[in-house]
């Protein structure tokens with residue numbers, strides 16, 4: 001293969017050069033879309049030749065010449081893909097989106113060749129069979145196990161015909177997943193609800209009016225107000241807008257993402273993906289894709305997942321129906337005679353919350369300034385783990401909005417950089433996530449991580465401080481918990497660094513972190529009024545925290561419905577072969593929801609046609625339950641602090657650091673949890689936290 005001539009000076013490619021920037025951060029200003037394909041070509045090639053060298057090594061396999069060598073390989077690829085996927089999600093454009101589509105099958109092909117390499121598998125299999133004699137430490141043992149399982153699950157042990165078919169399936173799935181995500185983005189970008197008349201703004205608090213003005217401005221509609229399909233605009237609009245017809249309009253557009261017919265419709269993509277996943281699982285000897293995916297999780301089986309979801313569903317549904325009746329009464333009391341619809345839920349829930357707890361979102365928001373909430377997240381990390389954060393302005397970033405902090409541990413040692421990219425903009429995909437440009441490891445030197453949080457908070461209007469909803473603040477803490485999992489990682493091998501853990505464990509560090517936000521020790525200190533600087537009144541703070549379990553029936557129902565539908569979709573077995581063209585995802589969704597008794601007034605949090613966790617790539621396919629599995633763990637883990645009487649208890653924090661945040665995937669998660677807590681958890685803590693136990697603390701059934 002020809003070496004692309006990208007190292008010559010006339011067409012220097014910053015992606016493949018040494019980065020002389022502070023902390024070797026990518027020189028974003030110099031990186032252009034046209035640099036990616038040549039850099040990827042070179043990165044794929046050098047990685048492939050490294051792997052060929054390992055697989056074809058005439059020396060007998062050792063842990064060093066096989067596992068360590070593999071874990072060390074592919075550095076250029078990690079570096080180029082780190083930059084690319086960050087930009088393709090957080091600050092994308094047509095050129096990057098086109099590259100993303102082109103790249104998806106190339107990526108799949110590249111990894112297929114490695115993961116199905118028979119010679120490589122034989123070496124790893126030999127090591128695995130003789131692992132008792134290798135004198136490996138616990139982390140090395142785990143890394144060997146992971147590589148062995150990864151190749152086995154990719155089909156390395158199959159016959160050539162099956163391998164060839166698997167490779168085809170993987171490539172096709174990669175393309176379909178990319179198309180799926182881009183279609184959702186296109187539907188989001190192409191729609192805005194313009195609020196033309198003054199009465200269209202009725203009920204909207206100042207922050208939302210400001211955000212609607214800023215969103216209009218960004219789209220060149222000066223002086224207008226628009227509501228986009230971003231969750232942080234739609235949800236408050238549904239809460240506050242007094243115009244029922246407009247609520248219906250935005251809600252319908254929001255839940256129709258990916259289902260609008262035409263070029264961006266995802267229904268046919270879903271049918272094809274489900275069939276390919278089913279076939280893939282069958283080739284690998286599993287009854288269904290769900291069986292295949294769950295085999296490598298803490299939960300292990302669909303039955304275990306179903307048992308947890310059912311246990312939570314029953315009380316959540318009961319709570320929801322009671323709340324619905326209370327809201328329907330409010331509608332009547334207002335002298336209106338419509339039946340509560342999905343686009344009314346958030347509106348009346350807000351009213352009900354106000355009536356029951358005397359807290360409303362608009363009175364809380366001025367106390368939740370973005371900058372203070374960031375400080376609150378840092379304060380918590382300091383109180384628990386001794387971390388300090390220093391703002392850096394000399395580090396390259398991909399957009400002016402991005403803020404950077406240098407992170408140091410309790411002894412003042414540098415542990416990495418933290419990047420925060422908080423505001424929604426048209427070039428950003430929706431949602432909130434953690435990402436990394438470089439992960440911690442010690443195999444190739446003392447490598448410190450570059451960790452990123454991306455969120456879609458509404459941008460304030462000129463001169464106003466950015467304010468968050470309580471949900472936004474929770475998202476900030478959640479993503480920061482993931483960030484700490486990356487920043488505190490203290491392992492040797494890249495394969496098990498930071499968030500490279502089993503999927504139903506990965507949400508533990510993030511969801512656990514949310515607990516601290518809700519405590520007076522944190523919120524009471526950082527919730528100060530954005531104009532007066534006054535702390536949130538004690539009484540409001542108390543009511544806000546008391547209202548935490550309010551509407552949890554709804555939140556649980558809209559979530560569990562997604563997890564159950566995700567599981568059902570991937571449990572379809574051999575005889576239920578899906579014929580693309582005949583499989584109707586909308587009908588499937590309806591039937592599945594009917595079976596579980598989904599309340600008519602609630603729609604899945606993510607309907608299938610925009611369920612990116614499951615279809616934009618296969619990240620959470622039959623794994624959406626993971627959040628709840630992790631919540632069983634996080635509720636139980638936080639109880640350890642509560643039981644001690646000190647939410648920053650040093651001894652517990654030390655264990656939490658060692659066995660959760662620093663441990664990455666270096667040991668089996670059940671083992672890690674046992675080491676942290678001394679026992680395994682039960683779902684009681686989760687039910688209690690969601691307010692789903694009856695007065696006596698018993699389960700509702």
Ligand SMILES: [Zn+2]
Pocket residue numbers: 478482507510
């Ligand atoms: Zn998360």
